[in-house]
Amino acid sequence: MVRGAFGRATPWLLLVFPLLLLFLFLLLPYLLTFYYSTTGATIGRLLNVKEVGLKNFQAVLSSDAPEFIGVLTVTAIFTVGTLLGSLALGTGLALALHTVRAGIRSALMAVYLIPWVIAAVVIGYTWRLMFDPAIGLANTALGAFGVSPIEWLTDKSTAMAALVVANIWAGYGIVLLVVSGALANVPPNIILAAQVDGASYARTVRRVILPAIRPTFLLAALVALVSGLNTFDLIYAMTRGGPLYQTETMALEMYRLTILKGNIGQGASVTVILFTISLALAIAYVVIWRREARKWT
């Protein structure tokens, strides 16, 4: 009887330590963030803080330096740009690699994944040099065609595009990896059947391969989306949110309020908003994925 009880408890006992770690380093910070978002906590006052209700959210939403709607728009443009670019580049490369022999594919895959394993801050500084108006590769290349130097990172019209390009380069690797894995599992007979029916390669990709990997494609899209939403280090290294908050995403706003201004309460409220958006996207993914999965079963 006792042995049976212990036997039943064993899985829970084994889980206690990892659950404790999960609580300490994941759940507790989340809870504290939610708590701080309703307080007047500052970097100099973290204990015995005053409850302010939703005033921090009100302050963040009504801020005009920068305007919150502007921050939200910048975040959306950066995230969607990164998402579309990463999906296009990652999927395109995966499809291209799928057409070559396995040995060459592995070698090329290793090369293409290099940006993905480099720290984002290193990528940020590398691209900052590439976009340097005086010595950067971008202007040198354009100069060969007679184009005048462009202030890529400090001109309001080009800063965001430059950041998106850099982030696509930093993030397409995960899409490439996930889509390549899915392509390897596509049954060869359906591709052969399409070829026998006379379908071109482009048509086979559009009508057969992409639908076959759709659930995995959705996963890659979600990962790219959340990664774009949370990018901080690359933007910080390249523009620090400038010029004039034109590249200030929610992740940077969170940092600026919390670390630079020391306003823990307002920083936490931005975090809560960002968390809510990420959660909504994750829920949307699960719903869509389940709908897709039902089609296949």
Next chain:
Amino acid sequence: MNKRLLALLSVMVIAGGACSPVASQPPAATGGASQPAATTAAAPVTLTVWARNYTVEEGRIQPWAPGPKTAFEAAHPGVTVNLAEGVGSSDQFNRIELSQAGAVTDKPDIFQLDNIWLGQFVDEGITANLDSNYANWADKADIVPAYANSTIVKGSQQAVWFYSDIRLMVWNKDVFKKAGLDPEKGPTTWAELFADAAAIKAKVPGVSPVEFPASSEESTVDRFYSYLYMAGSNILNADNTKAAFNDAGGVKALQLYVDLVKQGYTPKAVLGETADDNIAHIFSGKAGIMLATVGDGLGSLPDGFDVTKFQSTIGAALPPLCEGCTPASTAGGWMLAINADSPNKDLAFDYISMVTDGKNMVPFEVDRARIPVRTSGLAQADAFKADPYFAAEADAAKVAHFPPFIGKYTSMIEILWTGMQKAITGDLSAQDALDQAADKVNTLLAP
């Protein structure tokens, strides 16, 4: 099964033990603020000092030690001065703030603070009131009155000046030579500034003729103030309750920045640059003129520079003047304060008194090209002979202004630099940008 269970429980006990010491350990021995108040020989006291990194740099002259530390410890048996690791400016700000947050156990007895933080720290109750110490302090009369008065906040002395720094314009002499300009003579007026910038632009391709910091950071406003002051403007009104920077003088000063960018003499890239970025460009010859910088080039020479090379490469002078304007510069610098929670305030003040003594500070100030705040230090002009631009710094000191020491200063300057950026990017005119910023500052400062 019992053996497996026993093994499992053992693992859990070990793992639990590994997690628990944080809570079960006694508090680590830290600074004096956490020590008992007694200062007798029987109860050893540690006086903890949180200083900036370069004031405790190994191999360079330090104001804290060995002289003052040894003398102080000899005069106070049982008292040890703990010079904690020095950190950069923003880390220093954060650790002082965090020391009050209850989130960390160690607290300093003495800490070094940027003059612009004083108002905020006083508002937050971080600094100790030093009125009683000042009252009996013989050295009080040695501090230059303008400096001594500036540490009075809300009617009480809250800090002791450590050393000062002054804004100067600097230029790269090699760039000037290539542009056909006299390398020993920087521009003295705005008209000359534009003429020199035009010559550099025409004859030295790939070099920014003029630079100033314009990113979302404190140096953007700090390096702008000298131009604001020379044009007759001010940051706030006399009682620090309203913005004053949007008057005609302020607009004139900001228009200078706008015109330099518009005419292609200053790259828009400055919107992403700090003063440190600008000065690095001056040293490397990537830029010709920097409108204003802390006059500490000699104190922070980059690799490959010695005093001779510094003097032959870099020129420094008072910021150039607009027509009908009066010479002006901006003074900044660092102070020492005592933690309001320190149980050893009098001991801390004794040590501060020894450290800031004019004779003790001069070697450090010479080494780092800082400006003395003591009359006795300023009188030792001979000691500063190694600094080729001490005369220019001394001239600037005579016309220096201080930024306002108010609690909301760090929030206020965020509004100001955003306004400046709006004018530089061309989003708004200089007048509209400063008016908009002034409205926001007035709202911020409203009681």
